[in-house]
Amino acid sequence: MSEWTMVAALNEALIDATAADESVVVFGEDVGRLGGVFRVTDGIQARFGPKRCFDTPLAESGIVGLAVGLALRGFRPVPEIQFDAFTYPAFEQIVSHLAKYRSRTQGRVDLPVTLRVPSFGGVGAPEHHSESPETYLAHTAGLKVVIPSTPADAYALLRESIELDDPVVFLEPKSRYWQAMPRDVPTGSIGRAVVRRPGRDVTIVSYGPTVATALSAADVASELGWDIEVIDLCSLVPLDMDSVVASVERTGRCVVVHEAPRTLGPGAEIAALVQERAFLRLRSPVLRATGFDTPYPPARTEGRWLPDVERVLGCVEQAVAY
Amino acid sequence: MTQTIVTEPDLFRIIGPDGFRVSNGDVDVRLSDDDMVALYEQMVVTRVLDQEFVNLQRQGQLGLYPSCRGQEAAQVGSAFALSPEDWVFPQYRELGVFLGRGVDPLGIGLLWRGTVHGGLGLLERRCAPVCVPIATHSLHAVGMALGAVLDGGRDVSVAYIGDGATSEGDAHEALNLAAVFGAPCIFFVQNNHWAISVPVSEQTRSASIAAKASAYGMAGIRCDGNDVLACYMATRRAVEAARAGGGPTLIEAVTYRIAGHTTSDDPRRYRSDAEVERWRALDPLSRYQAFLRQEALWSEDVEVRCRGRASALAEGLRQGVTGAPEPDPSRIFDAVFRWPTPALREQAAQLAAEMGRETS
Numbered sequence: 201m202s203e204w205t206m207v208a209a210l211n212e213a214l215i216d217a218t219a220a221d222e223s224v225v226v227f228g229e230d231v232g233r234l235g236g237v238f239r240v241t242d243g244i245q246a247r248f249g250p251k252r253c254f255d256t257p258l259a260e261s262g263i264v265g266l267a268v269g270l271a272l273r274g275f276r277p278v279p280e281i282q283f284d285a286f287t288y289p290a291f292e293q294i295v296s297h298l299a300k301y302r303s304r305t306q307g308r309v310d311l312p313v314t315l316r317v318p319s320f321g322g323v324g325a326p327e328h329h330s331e332s333p334e335t336y337l338a339h340t341a342g343l344k345v346v347i348p349s350t351p352a353d354a355y356a357l358l359r360e361s362i363e364l365d366d367p368v369v370f371l372e373p374k375s376r377y378w379q380a381m382p383r384d385v386p387t388g389s390i391g392r393a394v395v396r397r398p399g400r401d402v403t404i405v406s407y408g409p410t411v412a413t414a415l416s417a418a419d420v421a422s423e424l425g426w427d428i429e430v431i432d433l434c435s436l437v438p439l440d441m442d443s444v445v446a447s448v449e450r451t452g453r454c455v456v457v458h459e460a461p462r463t464l465g466p467g468a469e470i471a472a473l474v475q476e477r478a479f480l481r482l483r484s485p486v487l488r489a490t491g492f493d494t495p496y497p498p499a500r501t502e503g504r505w506l507p508d509v510e511r512v513l514g515c516v517e518q519a520v521a522y
Numbered sequence: 523m524t525q526t527i528v529t530e531p532d533l534f535r536i537i538g539p540d541g542f543r544v545s546n547g548d549v550d551v552r553l554s555d556d557d558m559v560a561l562y563e564q565m566v567v568t569r570v571l572d573q574e575f576v577n578l579q580r581q582g583q584l585g586l587y588p589s590c591r592g593q594e595a596a597q598v599g600s601a602f603a604l605s606p607e608d609w610v611f612p613q614y615r616e617l618g619v620f621l622g623r624g625v626d627p628l629g630i631g632l633l634w635r636g637t638v639h640g641g642l643g644l645l646e647r648r649c650a651p652v653c654v655p656i657a658t659h660s661l662h663a664v665g666m667a668l669g670a671v672l673d674g675g676r677d678v679s680v681a682y683i684g685d686g687a688t689s690e691g692d693a694h695e696a697l698n699l700a701a702v703f704g705a706p707c708i709f710f711v712q713n714n715h716w717a718i719s720v721p722v723s724e725q726t727r728s729a730s731i732a733a734k735a736s737a738y739g740m741a742g743i744r745c746d747g748n749d750v751l752a753c754y755m756a757t758r759r760a761v762e763a764a765r766a767g768g769g770p771t772l773i774e775a776v777t778y779r780i781a782g783h784t785t786s787d788d789p790r791r792y793r794s795d796a797e798v799e800r801w802r803a804l805d806p807l808s809r810y811q812a813f814l815r816q817e818a819l820w821s822e823d824v825e826v827r828c829r830g831r832a833s834a835l836a837e838g839l840r841q842g843v844t845g846a847p848e849p850d851p852s853r854i855f856d857a858v859f860r861w862p863t864p865a866l867r868e869q870a871a872q873l874a875a876e877m878g879r880e881t882s
Contacts, residue, residue, distance in 0.1 A: 267665065269668065391864075
C-alpha cells in the first residue's frame with residue numbers, strides 16, 4: 201500500500217482543489233514563491249500562476265480581512281496563517297467578521313473561507329509556534345473547526361473544508377506533518393468522528409496530534425490487559441457527540457486527550473456532554489489528559505508539558521480502578 | 523486647529539465658505555444642472571432624515587443613533603461619484619452614503635432599533651453592513667478590490683473611515699495591502715475632528731491624514747469636506763484613476779461632527795460650544811444653497827420640492843419604525859451556518875420549548 205506524509209496530502213488537496221474550482225485562491229505569507237515554510241503550498245503558484253496563489257505582506261489581520269472581501273465577491277479563499285499564535289493578530293477579523301458575516305447579512309452571503317493554520321506543539325519550536333488555539337475558535341459561533349490526524353484525513357477534510365460554504369479554521373498538527381502513512385484508508389469527515397481502534401474497556405476521545413498518542417497508549421494498555429477504544433473527532437465544530445456517547449455507553453469509561461490547556465478546554469465540554477447523555481452508563485468520572493494551564497513551555501521542557509503515553513495511561517488506570 | 527479649514531492653501535476646494543466659487547476653483551465638474559440640484563436634494567434629505575432618526579431615538583423608538591449632521595457634503599458628494607457596480611464599505615455614521623446607494627431608510631431604522639444586525643443591502647446595493655469595530659472593514663474593501671484585480675472587474679471599492687480609524691492597525695494594513703496589490707480601492711476618510719472625545723490633534727502627529735498616503739505609495743488628497751463639489755470631484759478623480767488601473771487613493775475630507783458621537787454622548791464634556799458654533803457657520807447645506815443661488819439653480823420651488831421629499835421619507839421612516847413587528851427570536855439560529863449543527867438544532871428546540879411554555 202502506498203504511503204504519503206501529511207504535508208504531501210495537504211499539498212495534493214490544495215492542488216486538486218485549485219484545479220477543480222477556479223474561484224479557489226491560495227494566499228498568505230511565503231506561500232507563493234517559497235511554497236510555504238512547511239512546503240504545504242509548494243508548486244501551486246508555479247502551476248496555477250500568481251493570480252491563484254500569491255504572497256501577501258506580513259499582515260495576519262489583513263490576510264483574514266482580504267479573505268472576507270474576496271469571499272463576498274464570490275471567491276473561495278484558502279489563506280494560510282503561518283503559525284498558530286499568529287492567528288491572534290487576526291483574532292478580530294476571525295471572530296467579528298469571518299464568523300459573523302453570514303448572520304450579519306441575514307444568511308444572504310456565504311463565507312467559503314478555509315483558513316489553514318499549522319498548529320500545536322511537539323516540534324521543538326521557539327516561542328509562539330506551538331499553541332493550541334482551537335478552544336478560542338470553537339467557542340466562536342459561526343466557525344467550523346477542523347483538525348486532521350492522518351495524511352488521508354488531511355486530504356479528505358481539506359477538500360471538504362474548501363467545498364463548504366461556511367468558514368473553516370483548519371488546524372494542521374505540525375508534529376504529524378512528516379510521518380509517512382497509508383494513502384488508501386477510510387477517513388472521517390467534518391462532524392463525523394472515526395473509531396481509530398475499537399475496544400471494550402475505556403473510550404479515549406481525541407483529535408489532531410494526540411490521536412497518535414492515544415493509539416500508542418492503547419497499544420501499551422492492551423499489554424496490561426485493558427482494551428481501549430480510540431475516537432478521532434476530526435472536527436470540534438460540529439462535534440460528533442453521537443459517536444462518543446455510543447462508545448461510552450459500551451465502555452462506561454471516557455478519557456479526553458488534547459494538547460490544549462485543561463481548564464475550560466474541549467475536554468470540559470466533552471465531559472459535560474458525556475455525563476448529560478450517558479450518566480447512568482458511566483462507571484467512572486470522565487478524565488482529561490491535557491497540557492497544563494501554563495504558557496506553552498520552552499522546547500526543552502515541552503516533552504513534560506504535552507500529554508504523553510504515560511499521562512494518558514495514568515487516566516486510563518484511574519478510570520479502570522475507580 | 524479648527525480654523526485651518528478657512529485658510530489652508532492646499533485644501534482642495536471648489537466652493538468657498540461664502541458660497542462663491544473659489545478663485546483657483548476652475549475645475550470643470552461636468553455635472554448637469556439636474557445633477558447639481560440632485561446633490562442639494564440629497565443633502566437636504568440626509569439632514570432631515572438624520573434629524574428624524576435622532577427624534578426617534580429620543581422618543582425611545584431606537585436604542586442609539588450616530589448623527590451625521592455636518593458631514594452631509596462629504597457623504598453625499600463622495601457617494602454621488604460612484605456607479606451602481608461599485609462597492610461601499612461603510613462605518614456606521616454614513617447616512618448620506620446609505621441614501622446615495624439607495625438603501626431603504628427603514629432598514630437603517632430597524633438596525634438602530636435592535637431588530638436586525640448588520641443589514642443594509644450588501645448584494646442589492648453593494649453596500650456592506652455597518653461596521654462598528656473601527657477600521658476593520660477597510661480590509662474587506664481591499665479584499666473586494668483585490669478581487670477586481672484578479673478577475674478583471676471594472677468596479678471600485680470604497681472604505682469609509684474616520685480620523686480615529688487611521689490610528690487602528692487594520693487601517694495601516696489595509697492601506698499598505700491596497701498599495702502593494704494596486705487595488706482599485708478608495709479610502710474616504712471623514713476627518714470630523716473627534717473620535718468620541720479625542721481630538722484629531724491627539725490622534726496623529728502627521729501633518730495631515732492625507733499626507734500619510736505618500737508613505738504608502740498612493741495618491742492622497744485633502745479636500746474641504748463641507749464642500750460637496752470638492753468631495754464629489756476628489757472621489758470622481760480617484761474612481762477614474764482606480765478604474766484605469768491607477769490603484770488606490772486616500773482622500774481626507776475635512777469636516778466636523780456637529781452632534782455628539784451618538785445619541786448617548788455628551789460632547790460638552792470635551793469640547794466648547796464656541797468650537798461647534800464656528801463649524802455651524804461653515805454648514806455644508808447653506809454653503810451649497812448659496813452656491814446654487816449664484817448659479818441660478820436654486821429657487822423656492824426647488825427648496826419646497828426637496829423638503830417635501832425629505833418630509834415624506836421621514837414620515838415613512840417614522841411609521842415603519844414605530845409599527846415594526848418584534849423580531850422572531852427563533853430566527854437567531856438560522857444564519858449561523860449554512861445548515862445548523864446538531865448543537866444548534868438542540869438549542870433551537872430548547873428555545874422553542876421555552877417560548878411554547880410562555881405562550882401556553
